[in-house]
Amino acid sequence: MKESTVDVILHPVRMRIIQQLINQQLTAQQLKELLPDIPQASLYRNIKKLAEACVIHIVDEIPIRGTVEKVYSIQDPKKASISPEELNNLSKDEHMSLFIKFLANLMGEYDRYLKNEENIDLFADGVTFRQTSLFLDDEEFQQFAQELREVYIKYAEKKLDKGRRRRTVATIIIPGETDQ
Template sequence: MVKESTVDVILHPVRMRIIQSLINQQMTAQQLKELLPDIPQASMYRHLKKLVEAGVIHIIEEIPNRGTIEKVYSLQDPANATISVEKLSSFTKDEHMNLFFRFMANIMGEYERYLNEDNIDLVRDGVSFRQTSLFLDDTEFAQFIKELSEIYTRVTQNKPEKGRRRRTVATIIIPDRKHEEQ
């Protein structure tokens, strides 16, 4: 059997949802199953096992429960759930396209799950997608990325609690082709 690369482990749509669910919290398989009810129990356990074997998530506690051991999972180091700059730099054009396609497929899956819910209200729920062009020199772009990163860092520290709703936010930055100085 061929071992999956860490990139393949991370980018699987179900495993990506599990990883995102474990950001800033620790959960058992049962808690994950309640949060992600569309994932069959057997699949949940199979994907958790792959994530643990790849070192993406960790078992931080084992609790005896009615004759079995209930494991508590954690994403202890979010860097383990990302693709390194070195790895990205080594990808071919086709590998980058495959990576981008899988990223988009994950986003489409999230949106489809939302649309399949009862009583959705796009305005109330804050659904939005847009595209715009920004004209920034390298210094302005660096400042934009710094400020955006600061906002992301601040809000990704929020833990789930009453009144908070999980929202998926995706950012894609695609530069225009290089132009000669005007």
């Protein structure tokens, strides 16, 4: 049975591979160095699954000592995300499962941060999580969402470079009750 795009993307290891490939071209070896806690066999199996699903692509092949090292990238960011049509076709139980996988991925990121930092300094590291309620009509919400997209786009184009650290930023928007 073929996995849905949602299942392919939301696998915890595959989500981490996708995150590393955003705006980057990396070999499996480079991915292994960036994701040292993932066993090599598991990493290669999940890279293959993402490539078969056309979420990631081979953008170059480098001959090395009689073998070929493949360079992977996300050529079409839409393929590495879940379309509105796919989301609309999910049942309530499938939506909850998707949300749980999303939260599990965030918890994994936070756990890796806590394990890898010798001296935790949430403020200096820029760690933050908070929840707030906004009271917006539909037009104000659309404006807010558009401005948020623009901020994400502006900073998502930056590539890993000296002095830059990958930071995970997650947004969850849950509407409250509809006014009666």
